[in-house]
Amino acid sequence: MTNMAQPAAVHIGATPSFHTQPLLSGLIDVPGLAYRVSATRTIDECTMKALRGELDVAEMSLATFVKARERDDSLVGLPVFARKLVSQYAFCREGSELSGHKSLAGRRVAVPQYWLTAALWHRWYLGMHGVDTAGVVWCPLADDRLAGMSYPEGVQIDWSLKGRGPADVLRSGDADCFIFARRPLDMTGLRYLSPDPAGEALALARQTGVVPVTHVIAVRAALLRERPGLAGALVELYTRALHHAAQEVAHEAAQFLPLGDLEQDRTRAALGEHWNEYGWKHSEPALRVFCEAAVAQGMVREVDVDHAFLRLEP
CATH class of the missing domain: 3.40.190.10 (Periplasmic binding protein-like II)
Incomplete structure (x- = not known):
């Protein structure tokens, strides 16, 4: 029997943070998805490595991603976003x-x-x-x-x-x-x-109704064409990492934020239980507002939101 070659591990770039630590430590698995993670010091470094094609998947500045999409379509955004007030x-x-x-x-x-x-x-x-x-x-x-x-x-x-x-x-x-x-x-x-x-x-x-999106997980479009199902597996990977981080963030930050658990409860009460969830449904309103602002402010001529980002749910 001939052994079928296994797909190469997907190379992910991540800046250390609560939502990426489960990936950097290899704690999270998705069946059928092999990945390796390179830590980057800053979002600038991670973004530029993605633009140079040095990573398969990377967390990028949303503004830089939008501008890069105007220049070519080599990267596609997953509905996996970092948010900040x-x-x-x-x-x-x-x-x-x-x-x-x-x-x-x-x-x-x-x-x-x-x-x-x-x-x-x-x-x-x-x-x-x-x-x-x-x-x-x-x-x-x-x-x-x-x-x-x-x-x-x-x-x-x-x-x-x-x-x-x-x-x-x-x-x-x-x-x-x-x-x-x-x-x-x-x-x-x-x-x-x-x-x-x-x-x-x-x-x-x-x-x-908008919690601003600041970063996006971008993937090489060519890799998605080569590997059907990869996009869904990546969304699942990041979703599992996010849920793990949500459970552990207050404990991990307790030395500096001793009321972290209570603050998480207050935040959910103020913004809704799913304010930080991944997936297109939760992300689309803020994303469209940002892209409209990028056009109105003159950074880009237009943004084809429906092609620049994948409409997936975890």
């Missing part, structure tokens, strides 16, 4: 008169990169608060991840702060606000832009 991550100096996104009209706003996923979400929030983003002076602290990015006419971009840190540009007064998807490491002399960042973030999510 992005609106809370806006900061200013202590003593500033600023209060909330609505107060940023005409201000100097620092961003890690202009076309960062979080920056697109924050500009969407500004629009919701009636702020004309063309009237804001945008101050990127680094070049955009992808070379050759264009910027819309009429947008004010000041590159003079490039290379500096967010806390530095805020404390010095060279920027009025800094927005991102996490807070500066050193908050000395700084504060949140909103007087109630948690309450406002939850209210926005309930009002819009």
